[in-house]
Amino acid sequence: MSAPESRSGRRARLDKLREAALHRKVLSRHLPAAFNGRWTRRHWAHASLFATLGALLAAIVPGFSGPTSDVAQAALSAPRTTLALTLPALPQSRRAPATDHWQLLTVQPGQTLGALFQQLGLPSATMHRLLQQPDARRALTRLRPGAELAFDIPRDGQLRALRYDRDETHRVELSLVGEQVRERVIERPTTTRTVVISGEVGRSLFWSARKLGLSGKAINQLTDEIFKYDIDFNEDVAASDRFSVVVDQVWREGELIRTGDIQAATFTVRGKLHSGFRFEHDGKAEYFTADGTPLKKAFIRMPIPYARISSGFSRARKHPILGRVRAHQGVDYAARSGTPIMAAGDARVAFVGWKGGYGRTVILDHGRGYTTLYGHMSRFGKERVGQRIAQGTVIGYVGMTGLATGPHLHYEFRINGAHRNPLAVTMPPPEPLRGAALAQFRAQTGQALAQIRKVEDVIYADAGTEAPKAKAARRG
Known part of the structure; x- marks a missing residue:
């Protein structure tokens, strides 16, 4: 017979029994009852749910349903043919450079080539090497605000090439190869399109004309040069009045780069038609009415603005x-x-x-x-x-x-x-065109006026039933 347990030993054994009982009670609250061999409704419901999910998974993913079908095997083993398509050649000026290290900078007002080199952390010695080229010196020492220059700077931080536009049709690329500077000129062809732009004044003549694609310079020509003697654009013009102009637009690689002078224009103010046509006479270009009378008066009443x-x-x-x-x-x-x-x-x-x-x-x-x-x-x-x-x-x-x-x-x-009195005197009328100049003018303006009328007949055909919308028509 073993020796009787000490009081401390019995107490330790009772503490362990109480702790085990407490653990069983906690687990019984969170774990389901053990399966005793009998299927309840709950067991049957769970089994049906898992069986349905398994069938759906086998139908959606063919690989779960066993070996691949004959149709699938045939599709996988069918021969494939690669067809090469011939694409049009990309213009040289639009081809992506062989490297992705080009950085494009736009010249800001007052900015020089030296300031651009300093901004990029390039040494001035490199700039002076490039400026030894006569063409580059002429172009790069007279930078205009808005001009764009591209710099090819790889990871080593040394300038590899500089690219700039010499004019509208030529781009120059200067490459640094060792101690040499190599120049490459890239052709950038342009196309000129004669465009008829027609629209309503709306809430703002400037806003409407700009929305149609007319340049700010052309709008100023319309208001400050062609019709300034006959139309007060602050008081006379209403939102429903309309205008039409014929201009030449210069395009390059799908981008409009310049709009030329207005060749012809009409402006309808409260039902009255005003027209102006550009014509070069005696070595200078002026605007005339349809009958050959200059639009510009011999004298302006006020030789000083805003006085x-x-x-x-x-x-x-x-x-x-x-x-x-x-x-x-x-x-x-x-x-x-x-x-x-x-x-x-x-x-x-x-x-x-x-x-x-x-x-x-x-x-x-x-x-x-x-x-x-x-x-x-x-x-x-x-x-x-x-x-x-x-x-x-x-x-x-x-x-x-x-x-x-x-x-x-x-x-x-x-x-x-x-x-x-300059405010009351009858100003002398301007000299109209005569003889051969008038005949040449009529031949030139007749074509421009026909273009305007053709466009307006399309745009304002329903002007009597509803307000015509501002549109632009183009003739290539």
């Missing part, structure tokens, strides 16, 4: 400085110092210099007895005596030289030496 009249034309007025009554034989336009002053018409420069109380003065001779005077200038333009200048040329800037109490332009208009 107010501070003193009008008068036979008797007390001079603000001299204090005595004397005739004011011109019109004063108050404006800030430095405001540009334009020639009122085509002319020959007759005088440039200081003229008594007028201060710095320019006098223009427009021919046929017409002259204009511009006084109190702060400084002159670049014109010289005897030089021929065009209407709108900046001849000086507003100031207060001579007898003047504030910055303004004193403007005089004379006919055969007699002063006339």
